[in-house]
Amino acid sequence: MTPAGWGFPAPGREGPRVRLRRRHAWGALLLLLFALPVLRPQGAGALEEAPGAAFAWAAGLAPLNPQLWERVREVAQDDGRAQELERVIAELVEARYAEADRLQDLQALRDTLELDRLPVARVARVLRSRDPSPARRSLLLDRGSEHGLQEGCAVVSGGVYLGRVHVLHARSALVRLVTDAQARLEVALRTTSGARVTGFLRRRGPSLAQDELEVTGLRLPAGAGRVREHVPVVTSNADALVPAGLVVGYVSAVSDPEGDGFPSLVVRPALDLSRSTEVFVLLPRDEG
């Protein structure tokens, strides 16, 4: 029996014991990584800050982000003075249209909230509208704490509530959409008799592939009527950072099999990410 037969490495070769230890070391690291999100579900802020900001910065560079290619394609096609003038005119027109769209969105927001004075709104460009993780729903914005954004601020497109700022970097922010599995929001809606009832909105079912929402904890008092389909579901007034009255979605199905006044509502979200190239971040107005 040679020493190698007892598990000792032959000269110049890596032995089974060493390899076993290495495999165990990697296994131990994986166990640690498995436990990390449970121990620190809020993440490791300091550790994530620098790489998160770096990747967000890279996402803001048009050549590295296909999401932005469409917006700069016309610029890249320019050639010569005439085309330069054409480009400038096109940019001005585009800027006017963008400004008109913003004003229209702000007006819609104002009408929705029925407020004379809006919360302070920051325009932010959407750098990425889908999360790298297939199960999560997020937006990456090109505005961060340097632009006055705060964690928890509501993000809207027109009068439609999209979500709230969840991760904040200096010049970028990650928004948790209302369709994310871990998003919770108190919402309100009107019954057939005009009564205002509230409940909690969250994503429906365990499936990662669907974006339908459901309202739970909704109670219909006697005489409050019932909830009809297609009724708008709006934000409630439970959160200081989320103005009441923003449209979240529309009721697509109502069921109350037991007839106990606690109906289950399925909600179709109102957000449309395909047209959300710019959004508003609502900041609390400093009354002081």
Place this chain on the structure above:
Amino acid sequence: MLGVIAVLGWLLLAAALPDLLPDRLGLVHAGPDLWVALVVYLACRGRGYAAVGWAVVVGVCRDVQSLDPLGTHAFVLGLVALVFAEGARDRGRVGAGTRAACLLAGGVLAAWAYTLRMLPLGGGLSGRDLLAAFPAAAWTVVAAAPLYAISDALRLFDDVLGRRRHGLPA
């Protein structure tokens, strides 16, 4: 240095890919996963456990860009690399077909490991998601084919993984 740049470029492409996918064919929710593709490539290419460390780094990069807490994808991708890495024994020839099969299996393993991994964090178990892992893995194989060919041809990852495992194209 070339290898590190290639890894970063691959990561940027993987992060941007979901935005490029059309809504048709269910690609939005079960589209190709270039993160797993990179990890399986590294695992098939590298010797020993060299790919596991890189897989954890790739997973951390995915974690910091997504809403998932740190450690979620680092664990999943590290696990995939640990399963498909050469490990202590020489597994012999890893050809393009075997590598594609590894990627298919790796894609399914990653999706299932992620689903199970999210259970303690409030996630749910859905048979639909477990089944959706198969078309997603198949799309991953399709999307990764040109990237694998380019990486092989240019030997992009030789300096981060060391010597090639035999059987792969030069």
